[in-house]
Amino acid sequence: MAEYLTKLFIDGSWQDAISGETFAVINPADGSELVRIADANAEDMLKAIDSAQKAQAGWAATPALERSRILRKAAEIARADIDRLAHVLTMEQGKPLAQALGEITYGLDFIEWFAEEARRTYGTTVPSTGPDKRIVAIKQATGVSVAITPWNFPALQILRKLGAALAAGCAMIVKPAALTPLSALEIGKYFAEAGLPDGVLQVVTSSRASRVSEAIMSDSRVRVVSFTGSTEVGKVLMREGSTTMKRLALELGGHAPFIVFEDADLDHALEQLISVKMRNMGQTCVSANRIFVQRSIAEEFTRRVVERLSSMKVGFGTESDVEVGPLINAGAVDKVESHVADAIANGATVAAGGKRPSGAALANGHFYEPTVLTGVTDEMIIARDETFGPVAPIFEFDTEEEVIERANNSPFGLAAYFFTRDVNRLVRVSEALEYGTVGANDGSISAVQAPFGGVKESGIGREGGHWGMDDYMDIKYISLAGLTRP
Ligand code: NAP
Numbered sequence: 509m510a511e512y513l514t515k516l517f518i519d520g521s522w523q524d525a526i527s528g529e530t531f532a533v534i535n536p537a538d539g540s541e542l543v544r545i546a547d548a549n550a551e552d553m554l555k556a557i558d559s560a561q562k563a564q565a566g567w568a569a570t571p572a573l574e575r576s577r578i579l580r581k582a583a584e585i586a587r588a589d590i591d592r593l594a595h596v597l598t599m600e601q602g603k604p605l606a607q608a609l610g611e612i613t614y615g616l617d618f619i620e621w622f623a624e625e626a627r628r629t630y631g632t633t634v635p636s637t638g639p640d641k642r643i644v645a646i647k648q649a650t651g652v653s654v655a656i657t658p659w660n661f662p663a664l665q666i667l668r669k670l671g672a673a674l675a676a677g678c679a680m681i682v683k684p685a686a687l688t689p690l691s692a693l694e695i696g697k698y699f700a701e702a703g704l705p706d707g708v709l710q711v712v713t714s715s716r717a718s719r720v721s722e723a724i725m726s727d728s729r730v731r732v733v734s735f736t737g738s739t740e741v742g743k744v745l746m747r748e749g750s751t752t753m754k755r756l757a758l759e760l761g762g763h764a765p766f767i768v769f770e771d772a773d774l775d776h777a778l779e780q781l782i783s784v785k786m787r788n789m790g791q792t793c794v795s796a797n798r799i800f801v802q803r804s805i806a807e808e809f810t811r812r813v814v815e816r817l818s819s820m821k822v823g824f825g826t827e828s829d830v831e832v833g834p835l836i837n838a839g840a841v842d843k844v845e846s847h848v849a850d851a852i853a854n855g856a857t858v859a860a861g862g863k864r865p866s867g868a869a870l871a872n873g874h875f876y877e878p879t880v881l882t883g884v885t886d887e888m889i890i891a892r893d894e895t896f897g898p899v900a901p902i903f904e905f906d907t908e909e910e911v912i913e914r915a916n917n918s919p920f921g922l923a924a925y926f927f928t929r930d931v932n933r934l935v936r937v938s939e940a941l942e943y944g945t946v947g948a949n950d951g952s953i954s955a956v957q958a959p960f961g962g963v964k965e966s967g968i969g970r971e972g973g974h975w976g977m978d979d980y981m982d983i984k985y986i987s988l989a990g991l992t993r994p
Pocket of ligand 1: 683684
């Protein structure tokens with residue numbers, strides 16, 4: 509059995525919660541308890557903020573080249589241990605091992621990307637208004653930052669924030685999701701081993717999110733909160749953060765349209781759909797949730813989607829041929845079931861799946877079969893709310909104008925995808941979709957060098973690329989006056 513880290517990582521040491529309390533981490537594949545870990549409360553979080561504040565000035569003053577070196581070293585240590593970390597991730601989250609490896613690799617790519625960006629946080633000089641003046645803009649670390657992260661990508665969501673924060677010179681406290689805290693603790697260990705000074709990274713696990721978050725949001729020493737999770741909690745943080753005017757970076761919910769025009773390369777569109785729909789059992793913010801297929805090709809395309817999804821193997825993520833693991837918990841399966849039931853009650857047809865798998869082997873886990881629904885309409889719940897499960901609802905459409913209007917008719921604006929061979933339509937539709945990220949003939953939008961993020965109720969800010977540093981740096985304008993020449 510794997511060994512798990514169980515304590516809070518505060519001020520460079522592994523500590524029990526002040527209360528001595530613990531909470532259980534559950535394996536979603538069979539409902540068993542993996543381990544009990546420290547359960548922080550507001551006092552533990554305050555201790556972490558004290559320590560981060562103490563470390564902040566020294567880290568910001570550390571030369572960028574040295575910060576960069578430590579980031580690269582941590583990535584190197586993690587890569588050497590990647591198989592074990594992937595196993596921990598699969599045990600706590602459920603996704604197939606190959607996907608866990610992919611997630612960690614991608615997350616570590618962010619650490620390396622930001623290790624390079626740390627060296628390029630250039631300032632600017634601007635022509636001034638007189639010979640005795642100079643206008644200089646420099647970038648400085650904003651201050652103590654906190655990452656609050658979700659359970660669907662327990663390593664990636666942390667690594668992407670951490671790379672940017674540390675590269676910018678900000679200390680960071682990580683509050684991982686209570687359902688998947690084990691990968692976060694491992695990440696803390698790698699950075700400690702890489703020589704990161706005490707207090708610059710701390711990992712505070714807790715089952716009392718709102719209480720520790722109140723301590724964060726009301727503390728004026730915390731200058732940046734980077735949150736990935738639901739729009740609902742994002743709005744709470746926005747309200748709470750207003751009292752101390754925190755900078756908020758919010759990566760929130762999505763409800764991605766995936767549009768297939770009749771002139772698309774259907775083989776390619778199908779491959780991209782399977783990958784973007786089924787990654788992490790459909791539990792991603794960029795999952796294809798509304799699959800719009802032009803009427804003339806709908807029957808053929810649906811037949812191929814059914815064929816592919818029906819052949820995917822469901823089971824324990826630790827088995828090498830499994831493609832679809834369990835959902836995160838019973839509530840997640842209930843939500844999927846309720847969306848499917850509502851769709852059926854309102855006229856949709858189940859073309860594949862539509863139920864929990866039978867058989868004793870999977871009976872204690874939170875499994876749901878890959879499912880295809882046809883005849884789905886915009887009035888059904890599944891058309892409005894994130895399902896966060898392995899369900900592919902197929903909507904039919906007639907014209908480009910109609911599908912753009914339907915795709916944009918959502919409070920969310922994170923990711924959208926469309927497929928066509930028409931070059932003019934590629935440009936037109938890319939520009940018309942009200943989304944922060946658009947895959948034009950592409951379902952593989954993940955790239956460390958790209959600015960990922962949403963518009964509307966999907967969030968504020970961009971993660972990745974050089975833009976990813978902006979949330980953690982202030983621009984200071986220095987007006988230098990009174991300069992004289994000899
Ligand atoms: P969630 O319930 O909003 O939780 C996210 C994080 O916030 C967790 O650490 C959670 O702690 C914490 N939290 C919960 N209630 C809180 C409160 N009142 N105050 C402060 N923190 C609180 O979201 P989730 O269910 O974990 O994740 C799924 C959602 O994340 C989906 O909507 C998905 O679309 C979105 N998401 C967005 C992106 C993106 O990049 N835009 C990426 C992935 C996921 P606990 O775990 O202890 O509850």
